[in-house]
Amino acid sequence: MAATDPSHATPLNQPSKQVSDDARGYYVPGEPLVDPVAPTGPISERWTQRKFDNRLVNPANRRKLDIIIVGTGLAGGAAAATLGEAGYNVKSFCYQDSPRRAHSIAAQGGINAAKNYKEDGDSTFRLFYDTVKGGDYRSRESNVYRLAEVSASIIDQCVAQGVPFAREYGGLLDNRSFGGVQVSRTFYARGQTGQQLLIGAYQAMERQVAAGTVTQYTRHEMLEVIVADGKARGIIARDLVTGEIETHLADVVVLANGGYGNVFYLSTNAMGSNVTAAWRAHRKGAYMANPCYTQIHPTCIPVAGEHQSKLTLMSESLRNDGRIWVPKKKEDCEKDPRDIPEEDRDYYLERIYPSFGNLVPRDIASRQAKNMCDEGRGVGPLVGDFRRGVYLDFTDAIARLGEDAVREKYDNLFDMYERITGENPYQVPMRIYPAVHYVMGGLWVDYHLQSSIPGLFVTGEANFSDHGANRLGASALMQGLADGYFVLPNTIRDYLADGPFEKLDESHPAVVEARTSVEERVHRFLTINGTRSADSFHKELGNIMWEYCGMERSEEGLRKAIDMIRELKAAFWSDLKVLGTADSLNQSLEKAGRVADFIELGELMCIDALNRRESCGGHFRAESQTEDGEALRQDEEFAYVAAWEWGGDDGQPVLHKEELLYTAIEMKQRSYK
Amino acid sequence: MNLTLKIWRQPDAATAGAMHTYQVEDISSDMSFLEMLDVLNEQLNAVGEDPVAFDSDCREGICGTCSLMINGEAHGPEVTTTCQLHMRSFKDGDTITIEPWRADAFPVLKDLITDRGAFDRIIQAGGFISANTGSAPEANSVPAPRDKAMRAFNAATCISCGACVAACPNGSASLFLGAKITHLGELPQGQPERDTRVVDMVAQHDHEGFGGCTNIGECTAACPKEIPLDVISQLNRDLRTALRNGH
Ligand SMILES: Cc1cc2nc3c(=O)[nH]c(=O)nc-3n(C[C@H](O)[C@H](O)[C@H](O)COP(=O)(O)OP(=O)(O)OC[C@H]3O[C@@H](n4cnc5c(N)ncnc54)[C@H](O)[C@@H]3O)c2cc1C
Ligand code: SF4
Ligand code: FES
Numbered sequence: 001m002a003a004t005d006p007s008h009a010t011p012l013n014q015p016s017k018q019v020s021d022d023a024r025g026y027y028v029p030g031e032p033l034v035d036p037v038a039p040t041g042p043i044s045e046r047w048t049q050r051k052f053d054n055r056l057v058n059p060a061n062r063r064k065l066d067i068i069i070v071g072t073g074l075a076g077g078a079a080a081a082t083l084g085e086a087g088y089n090v091k092s093f094c095y096q097d098s099p100r101r102a103h104s105i106a107a108q109g110g111i112n113a114a115k116n117y118k119e120d121g122d123s124t125f126r127l128f129y130d131t132v133k134g135g136d137y138r139s140r141e142s143n144v145y146r147l148a149e150v151s152a153s154i155i156d157q158c159v160a161q162g163v164p165f166a167r168e169y170g171g172l173l174d175n176r177s178f179g180g181v182q183v184s185r186t187f188y189a190r191g192q193t194g195q196q197l198l199i200g201a202y203q204a205m206e207r208q209v210a211a212g213t214v215t216q217y218t219r220h221e222m223l224e225v226i227v228a229d230g231k232a233r234g235i236i237a238r239d240l241v242t243g244e245i246e247t248h249l250a251d252v253v254v255l256a257n258g259g260y261g262n263v264f265y266l267s268t269n270a271m272g273s274n275v276t277a278a279w280r281a282h283r284k285g286a287y288m289a290n291p292c293y294t295q296i297h298p299t300c301i302p303v304a305g306e307h308q309s310k311l312t313l314m315s316e317s318l319r320n321d322g323r324i325w326v327p328k329k330k331e332d333c334e335k336d337p338r339d340i341p342e343e344d345r346d347y348y349l350e351r352i353y354p355s356f357g358n359l360v361p362r363d364i365a366s367r368q369a370k371n372m373c374d375e376g377r378g379v380g381p382l383v384g385d386f387r388r389g390v391y392l393d394f395t396d397a398i399a400r401l402g403e404d405a406v407r408e409k410y411d412n413l414f415d416m417y418e419r420i421t422g423e424n425p426y427q428v429p430m431r432i433y434p435a436v437h438y439v440m441g442g443l444w445v446d447y448h449l450q451s452s453i454p455g456l457f458v459t460g461e462a463n464f465s466d467h468g469a470n471r472l473g474a475s476a477l478m479q480g481l482a483d484g485y486f487v488l489p490n491t492i493r494d495y496l497a498d499g500p501f502e503k504l505d506e507s508h509p510a511v512v513e514a515r516t517s518v519e520e521r522v523h524r525f526l527t528i529n530g531t532r533s534a535d536s537f538h539k540e541l542g543n544i545m546w547e548y549c550g551m552e553r554s555e556e557g558l559r560k561a562i563d564m565i566r567e568l569k570a571a572f573w574s575d576l577k578v579l580g581t582a583d584s585l586n587q588s589l590e591k592a593g594r595v596a597d598f599i600e601l602g603e604l605m606c607i608d609a610l611n612r613r614e615s616c617g618g619h620f621r622a623e624s625q626t627e628d629g630e631a632l633r634q635d636e637e638f639a640y641v642a643a644w645e646w647g648g649d650d651g652q653p654v655l656h657k658e659e660l661l662y663t664a665i666e667m668k669q670r671s672y673k
Numbered sequence: 674m675n676l677t678l679k680i681w682r683q684p685d686a687a688t689a690g691a692m693h694t695y696q697v698e699d700i701s702s703d704m705s706f707l708e709m710l711d712v713l714n715e716q717l718n719a720v721g722e723d724p725v726a727f728d729s730d731c732r733e734g735i736c737g738t739c740s741l742m743i744n745g746e747a748h749g750p751e752v753t754t755t756c757q758l759h760m761r762s763f764k765d766g767d768t769i770t771i772e773p774w775r776a777d778a779f780p781v782l783k784d785l786i787t788d789r790g791a792f793d794r795i796i797q798a799g800g801f802i803s804a805n806t807g808s809a810p811e812a813n814s815v816p817a818p819r820d821k822a823m824r825a826f827n828a829a830t831c832i833s834c835g836a837c838v839a840a841c842p843n844g845s846a847s848l849f850l851g852a853k854i855t856h857l858g859e860l861p862q863g864q865p866e867r868d869t870r871v872v873d874m875v876a877q878h879d880h881e882g883f884g885g886c887t888n889i890g891e892c893t894a895a896c897p898k899e900i901p902l903d904v905i906s907q908l909n910r911d912l913r914t915a916l917r918n919g920h
Contacts, residue, residue: 082806097728098793100833101736117813153809160809162802162860164826171816189826195735196829203801210797218790241782270730304703309711310732381703416734419753422703422761485806533718535711579723584685585783587726588718 007043011661016639018657022555023611026562030654033287033643035446039142043664044124047146050447051490055497062087064500066250067492068235070222070277072099074194074477075460076256077201078484084208086489088496091248092205093217093237095272095590100202103258103270104480107194108315110178110186111477113151117175122183124148129665130181131475134361135440135468136616136633137667138290138641138660142447143465145664150486151478155187157485161200165189178317178473186474191315191412197477201484220246221590222277223518225253225456227284228510231501232456236518240590243583245518247506251499252455252492255281256484259439259461261294263598263605264550265542267436268300268313274594275601278443278462286451287444287643287656289464291601292609295471295618296551297437298365301420302380302389311435312420314413316473319358319365321397321406322430324349326377326390333379337391337429348372363470363618363631366434367551373433380431389431398426434551438476440467440617441608444643444658448491449483452643457492459483464641469617522582525592530575534591537572541565541595541602549606554622558610565603572599604644604653611655614638635667674700674765678713680725681772683781686788690781692770702761706749707732707739709760710771727785732756734897737832740839741785742772747836747895754834754897774839778846778882789835791881792849798877799870800853802862821859828855830898837892837900843884848892850878851904854911868915875912 039046057065065088069076072094080092094102114127127148132139155173159165165187166174178186189196208214217237224236226249234249260275261267282288299319301312325345327333332340348368350357358365369390372378380389398406403426407414414425421431442464449457449465460480467475504511548561572595580586615624615631616638624632645654675698683690697713704712707729714724730738734757743749749758763769771785779787817825829852837848854871857863863870879885886905893902 078806085805096730096736096738097789098833100793101730101738103731103736105736106731106733115812153807156809156812157804157806159812159815160802160804160862162804162825162857162862164822164829164856164860167817167819167822169819171818171822172813189829192735192830195832199829203796204804204806206793206796207801207803209793216793218793268733270736271732272730305701307701307704307708307712309705309708312733416757419751419757419759420705422759489806531719533715535715577718579718579721585726585786588724 005042005044007663011663012666013635013639013662015659015661016635016637018637020613020637022613023607026607026610026652028647028652028654030645030656033656033658035658037447039447043141043145046142047149054490054494057493057496059087061500063089065089065496066091067252067254068248068250069093069254069256070235071102071256071258071460071462072202072205073102073104073256073258073460074198074201074480075462075484076254077102077198077205078481079254079256079459079488080214081201081204081208082485082489083492084205084211084213087213090208090214091217091250092214093220093222095219095221095240097218099205099216099218100199102198103273104198104477105195106268106270107477108191108313109317110176110188110193110474111154111197111481112185112474113155113187113478114148114185115152115155115175117173118184120183122185126183127151127185131466131472132468132665133668134472135470136670137468137635137639137662138616139468140465140660141662141664146487147466147479147482150482153486154478154481158197158200161204163189163196163200181472194477197481201481223280223593224514225281225284226511226514227453228504228508231454233501233504234511236514238518238522241585243581243586245515245522247511247515249504249511251501252457252495254457254459254488254492255443255462256459257462259442260598260601261436261439263541263602264436264545265538266303266308266311266546268297268311271310274597276594276597279597279601281443281451281453281456283646284453285646286453286456287645288441288604289444289641289643290441290608291605291644292549292612293440293469293617293619294436294550295438295440296363296366296434298362298369298434299392299432300435301417302431302433303383304381304421305383312416313435313437314417314432316362318392318410318413321409322358322392322394323347323396324358324390324392326372326379330376333377333387337379346377363620366618367620369432369434370551388433390433391429392432393429394425395429436550438471440464440469440471444641448494449488450491450495455495457488459488469619521593522589525576525578525589526582528574528576528578530577532575532577534576534578534588534595537568537576538591538595538598540568541599544568545602545605549609551618552620552622553609555610555613558606561606562603562610565599565606569599572596607653608642608644611642612638631670633669639667674702674760674763676700676763676766677768679768679770680785682725682784685783686780700760702759704760705732705756706741706743706758706760707756725785726783729756735832737834740774740787740834740836742775742839744770747774747839748897752897752899774835776838776844776883778844779835779838789833791883792833792835792846794881795846795850795874795877796853799866799873800857802857803866804862815861817861825856825859828852828859828900828904831900832898834897836895836897838883840891840895841884842889842891843887845886845892846878846883847886847905847908848896848900850874851908852900855904855907858907858911867911868918868920871908871911872915872920
């Protein structure tokens with residue numbers, strides 16, 4: 001790693017050349033895509049220079065500029081607070097009853113920042129390097145560097161707001177190492193880092209609500225974006241209490257609607273997390289990038305039965321002390337694990353990866369757990385004809401450290417486990433199974449976080465740019481806050497410097513079209529009068545996605561999945577049953593809209609996965625592996641961002657490729673053996 | 674197990690509500706309480722009856738969205754959120770009464786859903802630290818003593834669910850309010866606005882129609898995050914100091 005700025009004028013890698021064409025017949029090749037505002041020059045100066053170059057908006061003019069922000073998680077909440085404070089006129093939307101309930105609240109582990117408080121050699125460059133490498137070289141170099149650069153300010157900002165991070169006895173901030181990283185750069189607030197960070201952003205936003213710069217619309221769902229004369233100029237939203245369809249116009253629209261992991265039905269995401277805001281924008285011309293990149297988390301509480309509605313994550317820190325195993329013999333799977341002698345246990349991670357053992361990266365731990373269960377050696381209750389679980393055993397840790405020490409470290413997690421499963425993990429080994437956790441794909445954005453629709457910006461988990469094919473622990477919170485507090489407020493002003501834009505009339509054809517399409521859609525859901533609930537379609541979609549577009553994918557499986565999803569879509573639109581009316585609180589109607597969008601997204605995810613005949617990050621393509629079964633990346637073919645353009649209801653999606661060229665980091669293959 | 678459910682049904686805020694009785698069968702003890710309601714809703718949908726509306730989002734005990742009175746207790750019999758309550762807490766053949774949060778300041782919107790917007794407005798009245806983006810000092814330049822930071826943290830774990838209000842015979846939000854006052858007041862960063870914060874937040878609390886605290890303690894017994902009663906003493910102390918200081 002270079003101590004001085006290592007950026008080279010000419011990139012260190014060659015543009016990729018795809019020779020395989022597995023998705024032929026499912027898509028249309030499009031023009032190459034370049035980020036029109038990508039910065040150049042030494043990597044460490046790109047952001048500073050850009051902040052200076054971006055045009056300013058005079059404080060007196062800011063009041064006249066209207067900004068719509070969809071989403072109040074870390075990305076949207078922080079952006080609303082900051083832009084409101086700067087004096088813009090902000091309208092903020094969320095589907096929950098309070099902005100503070102956005103899904104960011106569920107994050108447990110921590111947030112990274114290159115503070116180097118421990119003097120253990122951390123730096124902006126090292127955080128940047130780890131993040132690009134961790135993402136398997138499928139993220140953008142300039143964006144990630146900027147993320148690492150502003151990370152330290154995030155901690156300052158949050159502490160000033162009163163976020164109660166963990167502290168040492170002297171009163172200084174504590175931090176720990178997390179997710180296989182060798183430096184201590186993760187700041188945390190017990191197991192509730194997300195909650196504390198979100199409350200900080202929420203309170204900052206409520207302060208602006210009181211000041212009159214931010215207006216909050218809770219229990220509102222954005223159902224369409226208004227694109228007039230080529231620019232995003234507003235949204236159509238439904239008031240979820242009264243059912244009223246509302247038109248909101250603005251000079252610029254920001255989407256901060258979070259991730260779409262719920263396409264898998266069972267995931268660690270909140271029940272209401274959806275793709276609607278992003279998908280509606282996609283259908284209006286915003287490109288969807290790398291949709292198939294899904295993060296699977298290895299330590300979740302396994303599915304207990306057919307009626308399960310969601311999965312609960314348990315902090316990955318458990319892998320520091322717990323040993324993971326399954327029985328060697330299938331016959332033992334039903335036995336009480338305490339009756340299985342040591343020699344009949346397969347500590348498979350320790351066996352296959354002796355140097356990393358139970359601490360291998362998330363994707364490897366997840367995939368091996370699935371392999372064990374697929375072999376028939378899973379444990380726990382039968383769900384269907386399958387046991388989905390492996391043991392995470394603390395017996396050795398309790399013997400070594402004592403029960404009290406283990407209790408002190410993991411008490412709340414053990415309690416939560418017991419509450420959900422009814423088993424005491426101090427006595428019986430815990431059971432874990434991988435679950436969908438986070439998505440790395442999202443709407444395509446340029447360096448300014450602007451999508452392919454001018455005036456439509458996308459922040460946080462909803463965009464694609466910073467994590468590549470995998471995400472390191474504690475980096476999503478960092479991105480949400482970086483985008484919201486520091487990046488977007490600086491880039492959006494360059495766009496707004498051209499404003500205020502000509503006032504839009506509600507009779508403008510673009511407004512009428514958007515509104516009418518929403519009304520018709522709502523009407524259609526209510527009049528199909530079929531037999532099945534939206535939930536039942538959602539479950540079916542989830543099964544298809546998990547089976548064929550989950551941890552392991554193959555050409556054959558993906559083709560099959562696409563056919564199945566197409567059939568499901570037809571069934572949905574002819575056999576859906578939504579009771580109630582449009583002009584009232586109607587949760588079935590809300591679900592129907594979300595599931596309809598998930599079905600279309602699911603198809604695109606499968607096409608994207610089919611095209612990408614390489615294994616990288618959390619995405620394992622059976623056709624691309626090493627001799628000993630490890631993931632094999634194909635840089636010559638796929639070092640690009642796949643940005644998909646909507647091809648119309650009857651057309652095929654159009655694939656635009658943005659080359660990923662690295663000037664500061666050389667690509668390397670991963671190895672954890 | 675088979676259960677009888679008595680559920681409050683109310684089409685909207687303006688229409689009167691009533692209890693309805695439903696039967697559910699084959700409920701497994703591993704289901705969460707909300708998953709049991711999902712089963713009921715699938716059943717209702719199938720026979721063409723409007724499903725029961727209830728709030729939930731994270732289903733993980735952290736977002737504070739779920740909010741049910743179960744057999745007269747906020748979040749039911751265990752010290753946890755409704756979404757983390759599991760059916761193993763009930764027995765085959767039980768009759769379970771399910772109602773929305775009870776408090777004048779939380780009007781019913783539909784069935785089991787209430788409007789808790791008053792909590793946001795209390796925060797708007799001063800439940801924050803004024804820190805402008807970009808001008809924050811280096812985080813470690815202001816050390817926070819560990820014991821105070823711990824107390825702040827414990828108070829900050831409040832998830833704004835409103836169970837304290839629903840459990841309180843007076844419909845007071847003092848526990849919620851005290852938790853925020855304690856969280857921000859224990860930190861060095863929270864000092865400049867300490868006096869105005871408590872005065873303004875208490876005024877908003879009263880304005881929203883929450884009742885006064887008479888030290889009954891039902892709030893803390895119902896709180897899924899075990900916020901202790903002493904945050905209310907802190908609230909009263911801070912309020913007295915502020916008034917003495919002329920606010
Ligand atoms: C259980 C769990 C644990 C995690 N732990 C960590 C961790 O330790 N560290 C880490 O870095 N990351 C973690 N993550 C990931 C991280 O929490 C998320 O990636 C991040 O919080 C996303 O923030 P966001 O602001 O982009 O979106 P969100 O917080 O998801 O917010 C989305 C917002 O959009 C709104 N919205 C969505 N659609 C619409 C619509 N159509 N109309 C109106 N509003 C809409 C919602 O109401 C909400 O306000 C975790 C995730 C999970 C699920
Ligand atoms: S104090 Fe407890 S019961 Fe009251 S809102 Fe907070 S978490 Fe809920
Ligand atoms: S649904 Fe989030 S706390 Fe219960």
